[in-house]
Amino acid sequence: MRFIFILFIFFSSLMAFDNSKKVTLQLQWKNQFQFAGYYVALEKGFYKDLGLDVKIKSYKKGLNITNEVLQGKSNFGIGRSTLLIDKSNNKDIILLNAIFQTSPLVLFSLKDNNINTITDFMDQKIMINKNQTVTIAIKGMLNSKNITFDDMQLYKRTYNIEDLISKKIDLMPGYLSDIGYKLENKKINYKIFDPKDYGFDFYEDILFTSTQYAKDNPQIVKNFQKATLKGWEYAFSNMDETTELILKKYNTQNKTKSAYLYEVNILKKEHIIKTNLLVI
Structure with a gap:
């Protein structure tokens, strides 16, 4: 009887799994x-x-x-x-x-460069992929100061912060919770441009x-x-x-x-x- 009960439990569990x-x-x-x-x-x-x-x-x-x-x-x-x-x-x-x-998505730049405002983005090198050029918050932040991606030099994104540190590029997007850690861990002073500070919070x-x-x-x-x-x-x-x-x-x-x-x-x-x- 006990054996039959165990079999019942076993096959019932199998059926439950199959029904998932x-x-x-x-x-x-x-x-x-x-x-x-x-x-x-x-x-x-x-x-x-x-x-x-x-x-x-x-x-x-x-x-x-x-x-x-x-x-x-x-x-x-x-x-x-x-x-x-x-x-x-x-x-x-x-x-x-x-x-x-x-959104934790912001734009990063080095603290010792000459980028202090959005209008300073003109002719700067930004590493960004196609999807992020249509990111609502970033696009809105730029447009609020009459800047578009056409005003900047676009570089294909490598996801390598060394490109920012070595000044191969001037700006790069990333999550504050990710890129921020990597830069701080390397003791690199940086600035962020956060769309939320310009009224674009999504x-x-x-x-x-x-x-x-x-x-x-x-x-x-x-x-x-x-x-x-x-x-x-x-x-x-x-x-x-x-x-x-x-x-x-x-x-x-x-x-x-x-x-x-x-x-x-x-x-x-x-x-x-x-x-x-x-x-x-």
């Missing part, structure tokens, strides 16, 4: 604390508890996240504020949660899906949101544990623990991430 819905999430950048809530929701079983078998897909250079979702290659994606432009261009997407309540790291997927799978979307937000709440309530998790399983950038702790502290200090997240 496979879901894919496409990240918009390399693994770091920026996506901690998703990692935690996966590793702590928050997705599984709601019947979701989630796969987190790593970022690949040149990937168009919006098209990835619209073409059904991923069920959910994380995008920048440029998703608002996609939506205005009739892209069939629905924005679910703004994970970053304010959401960032927006969780989204296609309108069709949301229509066809309303419960999956609801459960994915619920588990994700639970993951973020846990990540910020248990920062040290979450950092150790990233170091152990998601540290593809080979960052140090201090780098991750710097990142999370900046995000909290700047009120970039809140546990009470806005649903769009």
Whole structure:
């Protein structure tokens, strides 16, 4: 009788696993604390508890996240504020949660150069990729002072801060929580130009899906949101544990623990991430 009971439990668990819905999430950048809530929701079983078998897909250079979702290659994606432009261009997407309540994306320059105001950007060398030239906040900040990217020398982005330090370029965009740490760690004095200081404050790291997927799978979307937000709440309530998790399983950038702790502290200090997240 006991043997039959054990078999029953075993096959019941297999059936429960088989009934779970496979879901894919496409990240918009390399693994770091920026996506901690998703990692935690996966590793702590928050997705599984709601019947979701989630796969987190790593970022690949040149990937168009919006098209990835619209073409059904991923069920959910994380995008920048440029998703608002996609939506205005009739892209069939629905924005679910703004994970970053304010954008950590700023422009960096060295403190000892002659760039002190936005108008000083004229003819300066900026390292930026095509996607970031349409980033709403940065573009708005420039336009507010009658500067456009056409007024600057555009360099293809290498993501290497040594290009800034060596003065190969004059300006580069990046997250305050990432590039700021790298420069401070090298004891490099720098300046930032933050769109928020010019009245351009937008959401960032927006969780989204296609309108069709949301229509066809309303419960999956609801459960994915619920588990994700639970993951973020846990990540910020248990920062040290979450950092150790990233170091152990998601540290593809080979960052140090201090780098991750710097990142999370900046995000909290700047009120970039809140546990009470806005649903769009």
